[in-house]
Amino acid sequence: MHDVIIIGSGPAGLTAAIYTTRANLKTLVVAGGKWGGQLMLTTLVENYPGFSEGIQGPDLMMAMRKQAQRHGAEVVEEDFTEGDFTKKPFVVKTATKSFEGKSVIIATGADTKWLGVPGEKERIGRGVSSCAPCDAPFFRNKKLIVVGGGDSAMEEALVLTRFAEKVTIIHRRDSLRASQILQQRAKNNPKITFLFNTTVEEIQGLEKVTGVKLKNNQTGKITDMPIDGVFVAIGHAPNSRIFQGLEIDEQGYIAVHNHTKTNIEGVFVAGDVHDAKYRQAITAAGFGCAAALEAERWLDSQYDTKN
Amino acid sequence: MADITDRTFEQEVLKSQLPTLVDFWAPWCAPCRIVSPVVEELGEEYEGKAKVVKLNVDDNPDTASRYNVMSIPTLIIFKNGQPVKTIIGAQPKENIRRAIDEAIGS
Numbered sequence: 133m134h135d136v137i138i139i140g141s142g143p144a145g146l147t148a149a150i151y152t153t154r155a156n157l158k159t160l161v162v163a164g165g166k167w168g169g170q171l172m173l174t175t176l177v178e179n180y181p182g183f184s185e186g187i188q189g190p191d192l193m194m195a196m197r198k199q200a201q202r203h204g205a206e207v208v209e210e211d212f213t214e215g216d217f218t219k220k221p222f223v224v225k226t227a228t229k230s231f232e233g234k235s236v237i238i239a240t241g242a243d244t245k246w247l248g249v250p251g252e253k254e255r256i257g258r259g260v261s262s263c264a265p266c267d268a269p270f271f272r273n274k275k276l277i278v279v280g281g282g283d284s285a286m287e288e289a290l291v292l293t294r295f296a297e298k299v300t301i302i303h304r305r306d307s308l309r310a311s312q313i314l315q316q317r318a319k320n321n322p323k324i325t326f327l328f329n330t331t332v333e334e335i336q337g338l339e340k341v342t343g344v345k346l347k348n349n350q351t352g353k354i355t356d357m358p359i360d361g362v363f364v365a366i367g368h369a370p371n372s373r374i375f376q377g378l379e380i381d382e383q384g385y386i387a388v389h390n391h392t393k394t395n396i397e398g399v400f401v402a403g404d405v406h407d408a409k410y411r412q413a414i415t416a417a418g419f420g421c422a423a424a425l426e427a428e429r430w431l432d433s434q435y436d437t438k439n
Numbered sequence: 440m441a442d443i444t445d446r447t448f449e450q451e452v453l454k455s456q457l458p459t460l461v462d463f464w465a466p467w468c469a470p471c472r473i474v475s476p477v478v479e480e481l482g483e484e485y486e487g488k489a490k491v492v493k494l495n496v497d498d499n500p501d502t503a504s505r506y507n508v509m510s511i512p513t514l515i516i517f518k519n520g521q522p523v524k525t526i527i528g529a530q531p532k533e534n535i536r537r538a539i540d541e542a543i544g545s
């Protein structure tokens with residue numbers, strides 16, 4: 133039996149684990165098949181305090197994991213598949229294991245939203261990507277599209293222009309959502325062009341991506357566009373749906389009561405899975421700390437002795 | 440872990456007697472730094488049963504493009520000169536272990 137089971141191993145989950153272990157609570161981190169979270173997909177993080185020259189995202193996550201483990205956190209690199217939060221102790225299951233916990237902290241973060249069109253899923257890593265800094269060098273002198281109209285779409289496009297010959301930003305609306313400064317940077321870049329009111333209907337190619345089918349959503353006209361890569365930047369979706377019995381808001385984020393509490397007593401939440409507003413590594417870490425302190429207080433009020 | 444190049448790929452990988460896992464990586468790839476130590480450990484664990492090598496995609500673009508590597512880290516397991524398993528992106532050790540076991544057993 134664990135005092136705390138933390139689900140997720142991004143900045144929120146690992147920070148929570150550092151706090152609960154240091155409070156002498158027996159802690160398990162169900163880290164997920166892809167441990168470390170969103171920062172594993174980025175390069176230099178320049179706004180996490182304490183690193184004056186910046187730090188590589190994966191290096192930051194490796195350090196957080198080491199810190200949690202040094203204080204005694206157990207880490208299982210598997211996904212949470214189902215749980216029972218209706219009775220205590222809570223039950224948390226992965227594909228191969230089952231655990232019991234007196235309390236649970238959910239920190240499953242958010243994942244890239246994909247387009248969900250035919251031809252996309254099977255070509256992720258073969259011309260379909262959501263991570264320009266990871267994959268841009270493979271597209272030297274190629275023609276690419278970026279799908280999306282927000283800050284991340286502009287950033288992806290700008291990174292890609294360092295290698296690609298031409299980048300077309302495809303957006304379903306008639307204007308961009310991105311901040312002025314990034315819009316301007318993208319518009320000033322001679323390699324970037326825009327296609328508005330347009331959606332991607334299908335991604336084509338045999339071994340790798342060779343083109344897309346586009347639809348103008350005002351005229352309904354369908355065109356084929358030969359390209360070498362599709363970068364998807366239409367946002368992130370919280371990983372919240374897998375938890376039965378937990379209240380979720382209209383946008384799919386876990387609903388929060390009184391800071392880090394969910395509608396189930398003893399189940400706490402931290403990070404991008406509930407926070408639609410800030411979505412930063414430092415705020416996720418801060419929420420992780422808060423959830424850990426709340427879990428500790430709640431355990432103290434429920435159980436006289438820790439065992 | 441041995442470094443393979445475009446020049447040595449055929450001899451070291453395609454002609455290898457053992458199933459061979461190739462770690463496609465580059466110095467600029469941060470997630471590669473998570474995967475490389477893991478496959479290195481597996482290389483030691485599987486000594487005599489499977490071989491584990493790495494290939495820098497910046498210095499060896501021919502091999503990378505021949506196998507359509509467009510995202511790294513990518514791990515490809517070769518057996519009898521053929522790619523039999525591809526793992527794209529950082530993955531837990533157990534998944535990689537399973538892929539090697541399957542390649543050995545197949």
Ligand SMILES: Cc1cc2nc3c(=O)[nH]c(=O)nc-3n(C[C@H](O)[C@H](O)[C@H](O)COP(=O)(O)OP(=O)(O)OC[C@H]3O[C@@H](n4cnc5c(N)ncnc54)[C@H](O)[C@@H]3O)c2cc1C
Pocket residue numbers: 139140141142143144145162163164165166167168169170171173174176177178179180210211212213239240241242243371374402403404405411412413414416417
């Ligand atoms: C490309 C990119 C660049 C970014 N750059 C910056 C930056 O420079 N500065 C900054 O402050 N922020 C940045 N962010 C945002 C920042 O990464 C997030 O705000 C932060 O990672 C959120 O932390 P989290 O712990 O809530 O969730 P996440 O980091 O999303 O981690 C969630 C974890 O939960 C795991 N998980 C999911 N489902 C399950 C399950 N069923 N069972 C078990 N585990 C599960 C996942 O595998 C993951 O490990 C960036 C994000 C991206 C995508």
